[in-house]
Amino acid sequence: DAGVTQSPTHLIKTRGQQVTLRCSPKSGHDTVSWYQQALGQGPQFIFQYYEEEERQRGNFPDRFSGHQFPNYSSELNVNALLLGDSALYLCASSRSSNQPQHFGDGTRLSIL
Amino acid sequence: KQEVTQIPAALSVPEGENLVLNCSFTDSAIYNLQWFRQDPGKGLTSLLLIQSSQREQTSGRLNASLDKSSGRSTLYIAASQPGDSATYLCAVAGGGATNKLIFGTGTLLAVQP
Numbered sequence: 036d037a038g039v040t041q042s043p044t045h046l047i048k049t050r051g052q053q054v055t056l057r058c059s060p061k062s063g064h065d066t067v068s069w070y071q072q073a074l075g076q077g078p079q080f081i082f083q084y085y086e087e088e089e090r091q092r093g094n095f096p097d098r099f100s101g102h103q104f105p106n107y108s109s110e111l112n113v114n115a116l117l118l119g120d121s122a123l124y125l126c127a128s129s130r131s132s133n134q135p136q137h138f139g140d141g142t143r144l145s146i147l
Numbered sequence: 148k149q150e151v152t153q154i155p156a157a158l159s160v161p162e163g164e165n166l167v168l169n170c171s172f173t174d175s176a177i178y179n180l181q182w183f184r185q186d187p188g189k190g191l192t193s194l195l196l197i198q199s200s201q202r203e204q205t206s207g208r209l210n211a212s213l214d215k216s217s218g219r220s221t222l223y224i225a226a227s228q229p230g231d232s233a234t235y236l237c238a239v240a241g242g243g244a245t246n247k248l249i250f251g252t253g254t255l256l257a258v259q260p
C-alpha cells in the first residue's frame with residue numbers, strides 16, 4: 036500500500052520562474068493539504084483540497100495556487116518565485132478532513 | 148490565533164536515558180494533537196495522535212499526554228536509543244472544515260551512544 040508520494044524530490048529554480056509540484060495521496064484518501072517548511076521551522080499550512088475545490092487557505096499570496104484532479108492527486112503551483120520560497124514543500128493526505136493526515140517525503144525547492 | 152511552542156529547541160542525552168519533550172499551545176479549543184518525527188531532509192512520520200477528549204496515548208517506548216485546560220502536551224521517550232535522534236514536532240488541529248495542522252518549531256534530539 037503506497038503512502039503519499041511527491042515529485043520531484045529536489046528542484047532548483049531561479050527567481051521569477053514558475054514551478055509545479057505534484058502529490059499522489061495515500062490509497063483511499065480524498066483530501067490533500069500542502070505545507071511549506073522553511074529551514075529550522077515547523078511546517079506552515081498553505082491550503083487544502085477536497086472534491087477538486089480549495090477548502091481553506093493559509094496566509095500565502097496568490098502566487099501560490101493549486102489543483103486537485105478527479106483521482107484525488109494534486110498539484111501546487113508557485114509563480115514569480117522569490118528567494119524566500121526556498122523550502123521543503125510537504126503534501127499530506129487524509130481520508131476526510133477530520134482524519135489524521137499522512138505526509139509524503141516532500142519536495143526540496145531551492146531558488147537561486 | 149493559535150500558537151504552538153516547543154521547549155527545548157535542542158536536547159542531547161546519553162543512550163538509555165528517559166526524556167521529556169514539551170509542547171504548549173495558546174488556544175485550548177483543539178480537535179486533536181499529534182506528535183511527529185522528522186529525520187533530516189525527510190517528511191513527517193506520525194508517532195502519536197491524542198483526541199481532545201483523551202488524556203494520553205502510548206506506543207511502545209513513547210507516551211504522550213494532553214492537558215487541554217493548561218494548553219500543554221508532553222512526549223515521554225523511555226530508554227532512549229541513538230536511532231531516536233531526529234526532530235520531534237508537535238501539531239494541533241483546530242477542527243473546523245479542514246482540520247489544518249498548526250506546528251511548533253520542533254525539538255532536535257540527539258541521543259549519544
